Amino acid sequence: MNYAELYQQSIDKPDAFWSEEAKLIDWHTPAVQVLDYSRPPFSRWFVGGKTNLCHNAVDRWLPTQADKPALIAVSTENPDGVPTEKIFSFRDLHAEVQRVAAMMLSLGVAKGDRVLLYMPMIPEATIAMLACARIGAIHSVVFGGFAANSLATRIDDATPKLIFSADAGSRNGKVIPYKPLLDEAIKFARHKPGHVVLVDRGLAPMNIEAGRDLDFATLRIQHMDAQVPVTWLDSTEVSYILYTSGTTGKPKGVQRDVGGYAVALASSMKRIFCGNPGETYFCTSDIGWVVGHSYIVYGPLIAGMATVMYEGLPVRPDAGIWWSLVEKYKITRMFSAPTAIRVLKKQPPELMRQHDLSSLRALYLAGEPLDQTTSEWIGGMLGIPVIDNYWQTESGWPILTIAKGVDDHPTRLGSPGLPMPGYRVKIVNESTGAVCGANEKGVVVIEGPLPPGFMQTVYGDDQRFLDTYWTEANGKQVYSSFDWGIRDADGYYFILGRTDDVINVAGHRLGTREIEESISSHSNVSEVAVVGVDDKLKGQVAVAFVIPKNAEAAATPESRQAFALEVMAVVDQQLGALARPAQVHVVSLLPKTRSGKLVRRAIQAICEGRDPGDVTTIEDPAALQQVRAALSGP
Ligand code: AMP
Numbered sequence: 160m161n162y163a164e165l166y167q168q169s170i171d172k173p174d175a176f177w178s179e180e181a182k183l184i185d186w187h188t189p190a191v192q193v194l195d196y197s198r199p200p201f202s203r204w205f206v207g208g209k210t211n212l213c214h215n216a217v218d219r220w221l222p223t224q225a226d227k228p229a230l231i232a233v234s235t236e237n238p239d240g241v242p243t244e245k246i247f248s249f250r251d252l253h254a255e256v257q258r259v260a261a262m263m264l265s266l267g268v269a270k271g272d273r274v275l276l277y278m279p280m281i282p283e284a285t286i287a288m289l290a291c292a293r294i295g296a297i298h299s300v301v302f303g304g305f306a307a308n309s310l311a312t313r314i315d316d317a318t319p320k321l322i323f324s325a326d327a328g329s330r331n332g333k334v335i336p337y338k339p340l341l342d343e344a345i346k347f348a349r350h351k352p353g354h355v356v357l358v359d360r361g362l363a364p365m366n367i368e369a370g371r372d373l374d375f376a377t378l379r380i381q382h383m384d385a386q387v388p389v390t391w392l393d394s395t396e397v398s399y400i401l402y403t404s405g406t407t408g409k410p411k412g413v414q415r416d417v418g419g420y421a422v423a424l425a426s427s428m429k430r431i432f433c434g435n436p437g438e439t440y441f442c443t444s445d446i447g448w449v450v451g452h453s454y455i456v457y458g459p460l461i462a463g464m465a466t467v468m469y470e471g472l473p474v475r476p477d478a479g480i481w482w483s484l485v486e487k488y489k490i491t492r493m494f495s496a497p498t499a500i501r502v503l504k505k506q507p508p509e510l511m512r513q514h515d516l517s518s519l520r521a522l523y524l525a526g527e528p529l530d531q532t533t534s535e536w537i538g539g540m541l542g543i544p545v546i547d548n549y550w551q552t553e554s555g556w557p558i559l560t561i562a563k564g565v566d567d568h569p570t571r572l573g574s575p576g577l578p579m580p581g582y583r584v585k586i587v588n589e590s591t592g593a594v595c596g597a598n599e600k601g602v603v604v605i606e607g608p609l610p611p612g613f614m615q616t617v618y619g620d621d622q623r624f625l626d627t628y629w630t631e632a633n634g635k636q637v638y639s640s641f642d643w644g645i646r647d648a649d650g651y652y653f654i655l656g657r658t659d660d661v662i663n664v665a666g667h668r669l670g671t672r673e674i675e676e677s678i679s680s681h682s683n684v685s686e687v688a689v690v691g692v693d694d695k696l697k698g699q700v701a702v703a704f705v706i707p708k709n710a711e712a713a714a715t716p717e718s719r720q721a722f723a724l725e726v727m728a729v730v731d732q733q734l735g736a737l738a739r740p741a742q743v744h745v746v747s748l749l750p751k752t753r754s755g756k757l758v759r760r761a762i763q764a765i766c767e768g769r770d771p772g773d774v775t776t777i778e779d780p781a782a783l784q785q786v787r788a789a790l791s792g793p
Pocket of ligand 1 (some may be wrong): 199332403450483524525527528529547548549550551553575640641642654656657663666667
């Protein structure tokens with residue numbers, strides 16, 4: 160079957176299509192109903208079926224490849240940057256996961272309890288995720304780069320019984336203590352976890368709170384011989400929550416199921432990533448992001464592949480490091496982000512050329528628009544297909560790409576490709592909801608029912624799921640991606656940026672509202688606007704315009720500079736360095752409508768040297784002049 164036939168079947172006969180795909184995983188009890196769509200737009204996949212993500216990722220492979228590598232954890236975060244590795248076979252991983260599962264059970268964690276992970280890219284993090292999946296605890300991984308406030312919000316929303324963390328992470332050889340941030344977050348949070356289990360890497364001293372804080376290694380030794388059978392879960396039960404930014408200051412908990420997710424990943428590993436048991440997959444993302452959940456941890460392991468988990472920068476000890484891993488572990492498929500490739504493009508090409516990359520069959524890039532220069536450069540260097548794929552935290556797996564595991568459909572520069580099975584993607588007019596014609600710009604929407612693997616709801620808030628994502632277009636209930644796009648005459652889609660106030664920095668989604676709220680907490684900030692501005696390397700960066708309460712902060716270039724640094728430090732401390740604005744400008748007026756709504760679109764246009772367009776809704780046009788002056792002034 161070619162791509163067009165396969166896709167059409169998934170749309171015309173979804174039950175037949177997905178029950179066939181469901182055979183790619185192991186079921187303890189098969190489903191009695193493929194899809195329950197009796198309460199649209201909530202989809203319940205493989206109803207009545209019982210399965211387990213950890214079983215499919217680990218136990219399932221024991222009979223055929225117990226001694227083959229499963230998890231290859233590499234770190235260059237050592238003082239000298241020289242890589243160290245820890246390799247776990249499927250047998251080792253099985254034993255380690257049971258030890259951690261047993262430690263959780265001994266601490267009273269039961270099925271359905273939430274467990275939060277705030278961890279660096281160390282193997283214990285992947286093991287803890289799998290251990291949660293094994294016993295039916297719901298994991299919520301919080302990106303290690305987030306600071307105390309971001310962490311506290313997530314602790315309050317997920318109300319975890321247990322938190323896994325570590326003494327410290329490391330970036331560019333510099334130790335970044337985690338424990339003080341975690342302590343601060345727990346202090347801020349209304350909810351208090353019962354226990355905190357800490358991996359002590361010997362990197363930073365820790366203040367231990369007796370009774371609450373426990374040592375990972377000590378607990379592990381108590382459970383060396385543990386045998387913890389998998390808990391068979393209903394397909395529609397919750398596997399994890401992952402928070403993502405939106406247009407409000409409060410991140411949304413994207414909630415995912417068990418069976419639908421397992422099937423979607425197994426299907427994508429076959430149809431898109433062409434992964435075979437015994438081969439090695441390398442996804443350069445972080446377990447704190449959705450890409451890490453799907454394609455560092457669950458996807459490759461469910462496909463019986465070894466997965467490389469990498470802690471470190473792509474340019475340390477030098478920019479050849481990733482390519483040396485490809486050579487050493489005979490990596491067949493690699494998944495990264497355009498920003499990382501742009502970083503590597505600036506480095507001497509010999510660092511790549513000196514490695515034998517003949518094992519690598521394709522490079523997959525996602526998370527942000529893939530520009531032509533980057534795509535052509537890396538494609539030329541590697542001589543293999545470079546495959547863009549478009550998706551979101553909400554979807555859990557690619558919405559648009561080229562299914563290389565199905566046929567050799569050509570890619571098209573600038574386009575992530577075509578809809579994947581089960582995705583009824585449409586481009587609709589923003590105001591009328593009518594389906595757009597070829598090459599006509601509109602909003603990218605997906606008609607329900609959403610395919611397996613997609614988010615089930617916003618954790619604990621069905622109404623927010625409905626209110627945030629669903630609208631009616633053309634008489635149908637549709638999910639909005641909040642992306643602009645076009646579809647060309649041949650059916651290829653092109654993504655043209657967000658329709659909302661969400662920005663994308665180096666492939667990571669940030670809500671401008673969240674950054675604004677953080678900046679507003681500075682005692683001398685009266686008002687603030689944050690916009691995303693085009694950046695050659697990172698795709699976009701955040702730029703802030705701030706009105707100080709005390710005009711002295713705006714008096715001289717030096718006072719403005721000092722104030723800007725203070726504002727950056729607040730964001731650093733509360734949200735983490737990723738959210739820190741690249742520039743902070745001091746102004747005394749911001750462009751707003753008469754009803755007081757910030758006109759971020761106009762600020763963004765000026766920052767990017769574009770015409771701000773229709774500005775008649777702006778109450779005081781002098782505000783735009785201030786933005787211009789701030790950008791040009793010292
Ligand atoms: P996140 O949920 O953080 O992964 O961010 C998802 C958003 O990133 C999407 O809504 C898009 O705006 C953007 N995005 C992801 N992948 C691509 C891609 N291949 N091309 C263009 N934009 C992308």
